[in-house]
Amino acid sequence: MNPFKSSLYWRVLLSFCAVNLVVLIAGGYLAQRFIAYTTAVEIDWSALATSADQAYEQGGHAGLDQWVLRQRHEGVEATLFENGRPLHPIRLPPSIWRSLPAMLAADRGIVFRPWHNLRLYVSVQPVTGTDGQLRQLVAISRSHTRLRPHTRAIILFGVQLLLSLLFIGLVGWWVARSVARPVQALRATARRMAAGDLSARVNHRDPTRRDELAQLAGDFDAMAERIEALVAHDRRVLQDLSHELRSPLARLQLIIDLAQRSNSPDEAARYFRQGEQEIVRLDRMAGEMLALSRLEGGLPGMEREPVDVAELFRDCVARAQLEAGERDIQLRLEAPESAVVSGSALLLERALDNLVSNAIKFSPDGGVIELAAHCGAAQVMLSVRDHGPGVPAKELEALFRPFFRGSNAARADGHGLGLAIVQRVARVHGGNVHAENADDGGLDVRLDLPLAGMPPLE
Numbered sequence: 001m002n003p004f005k006s007s008l009y010w011r012v013l014l015s016f017c018a019v020n021l022v023v024l025i026a027g028g029y030l031a032q033r034f035i036a037y038t039t040a041v042e043i044d045w046s047a048l049a050t051s052a053d054q055a056y057e058q059g060g061h062a063g064l065d066q067w068v069l070r071q072r073h074e075g076v077e078a079t080l081f082e083n084g085r086p087l088h089p090i091r092l093p094p095s096i097w098r099s100l101p102a103m104l105a106a107d108r109g110i111v112f113r114p115w116h117n118l119r120l121y122v123s124v125q126p127v128t129g130t131d132g133q134l135r136q137l138v139a140i141s142r143s144h145t146r147l148r149p150h151t152r153a154i155i156l157f158g159v160q161l162l163l164s165l166l167f168i169g170l171v172g173w174w175v176a177r178s179v180a181r182p183v184q185a186l187r188a189t190a191r192r193m194a195a196g197d198l199s200a201r202v203n204h205r206d207p208t209r210r211d212e213l214a215q216l217a218g219d220f221d222a223m224a225e226r227i228e229a230l231v232a233h234d235r236r237v238l239q240d241l242s243h244e245l246r247s248p249l250a251r252l253q254l255i256i257d258l259a260q261r262s263n264s265p266d267e268a269a270r271y272f273r274q275g276e277q278e279i280v281r282l283d284r285m286a287g288e289m290l291a292l293s294r295l296e297g298g299l300p301g302m303e304r305e306p307v308d309v310a311e312l313f314r315d316c317v318a319r320a321q322l323e324a325g326e327r328d329i330q331l332r333l334e335a336p337e338s339a340v341v342s343g344s345a346l347l348l349e350r351a352l353d354n355l356v357s358n359a360i361k362f363s364p365d366g367g368v369i370e371l372a373a374h375c376g377a378a379q380v381m382l383s384v385r386d387h388g389p390g391v392p393a394k395e396l397e398a399l400f401r402p403f404f405r406g407s408n409a410a411r412a413d414g415h416g417l418g419l420a421i422v423q424r425v426a427r428v429h430g431g432n433v434h435a436e437n438a439d440d441g442g443l444d445v446r447l448d449l450p451l452a453g454m455p456p457l458e
Contacts, residue, residue: 011211012175019167027160043076045111049125049137052080056087057129064088071139078139080127090138096122104136182213186220198228237402241289245282252278288417291350306452307348309380310339310373316352317371320360328366331356335373339380342452343429351425354418355384355445362388362408362443378454379431385444390437399435422447430456 048071055067064080068088071078079088084104092100103110103124112122125137185202192200201224202217252275259271317333324331341348359369363386370385388408391399395406400423403416419435422445426433431449438444450457 015171015175016168019171020164023160023163023167027163028156030159030163043121043123043141045123045125045137045139046109046127048076048078048123048139049080049127052078052137053127053129053135056080056135057131061087076139076141078137081136081138082133086138087135092138092140093120096120096140100124100138104138107134107136179213182217186217189220189224193224193227198224198231200224237289241403243403245285248278248282248285252282285417288421291421304342304344306340307343307345308338309341309348309382309449310335310337312345312349313352313371313373313382316349316356319353320356323357324360324363324369327360327363329360329363330368331371332368333371335371336375339373339375340452341380341429341449343449347425348429348449351422351447352382354422355382355447358418358445359384359386359388359443362386364388375451379448379450379457382447382449383444384447385438385442387438387442390441390443391435393437396435396437400433419445432457 052064052067056064059066064087068079068090077091079086079090081087081104084101106124107126109126110122110124119142121141123137123139125139126134127137128134182202189200189202201221203221255271255275255278259268259275262268262271313335314333317331320331356369356371363369367387369387371383373380373382375381391406391408395404398404399406400419401416402420404420405416419433423433426447426449429449431447433445433447435443435445448457
């Protein structure tokens with residue numbers, strides 16, 4: 001999975017980037033305020049002027065140079081002026097340079113807190129040296145306090161470290177909480193399902209969440225619904241199978257008992273033939289159940305191949321001619337030359353055989369069965385219509401359920417599995433099947449399949 005397409009990935013990444021940006025801005029601002037109000041020392045401008053004059057008197061220009069550098073490291077730009085001229089170069093904004101002659105001419109201590117709009121503290125302090133010479137200190141600072149650079153760096157680092165821990169901790173708590181809650185819900189639901197409660201669902205319905213975790217919760221619920229449906233289906237099939245097996249087994253037991261008590265070999269042989277018929281029925285029903293069970297698992301892609309379903313339909317009708325002829329039933333087929341679908345020829349053949357066989361069972365003697373295949377733009381439609389009694393409207397929906405035998409089932413032999421197999425075959429081929437009563441009587445079953453290369457039908 002590409003992480004750059006993950007909304008959760010971007011949410012976490014952008015959150016941490018935003019936190020770091022906030023830490024940098026807020027940390028710098030708060031550190032400055034912290035320094036200004038707690039650890040800094042108020043600048044004594046008069047003492048600073050005396051210190052500068054002493055450095056100049058003791059070391060001359062070289063001594064003054066060293067003193068200027070020390071002040072600059074502590075955030076103060078200062079030098080001495082003598083007769084209106086600086087004894088060491090000083091960096092001042094143009095507006096201060098323009099006002100400086102007037103401030104020097106005032107010949108008194110001046111402090112601006114701060115200087116107009118520059119947010120700079122400006123001070124001019126007169127000082128008289130031991131040699132009787134009048135000099136003036138000109139100094140500017142961004143703060144009215146002073147602090148050694150290494151102390152300032154330590155405080156700044158400490159404040160930013162605390163803010164980083166605080167903000168990252170908050171974001172980490174938020175991310176962990178947003179991830180842990182759906183995971184815990186999934187875990188609790190999985191435990192309930194493992195304990196046998198197949199109706200358990202995550203039910204994550206937060207409309208504000210569309211990330212991978214919300215999708216995972218939705219997929220988990222879909223999987224749980226599918227598992228519950230499959231288990232319910234298997235239980236129902238097992239119950240139906242158990243019920244269907246009892247009758248032939250009971251008959252077989254009775255036949256064997258009668259054969260054992262028969263008075264002649266001919267009578268015993270007759271009972272054995274009946275028993276053999278019951279065994280054949282049991283074998284056929286077991287085979288249909290096995291096919292139905294395999295179809296529930298879907299059709300593997302490797303088993304798909306191009307299948308001409310029109311040709312398959314014609315072959316099916318040809319095979320059914322013998323059975324239909326015994327009851328003088330006509331099979332009228334209308335099919336195109338070719339209609340190719342992608343799937344299993346064996347399964348499709350079985351589905352068509354079941355449809356035709358079912359129609360023959362319920363057709364009256366001498367009746368007609370209409371079979372047709374029509375090709376559309378994306379699908380082929382196959383229909384089998386008989387002229388039998390049809391199916392009561394309330395039973396149409398249950399017609400494709402395994403072992404369902406409607407009120408007309410007594411008219412023909414069967415186990416109620418043929419149409420269920422047809423429905424599974426249609427489903428694994430991306431098609432669908434439905435049945436309806438024709439207007440003038442009889443049942444019309446229609447099987448729709450997508451043509452090869454076309455998407456599954458809705």
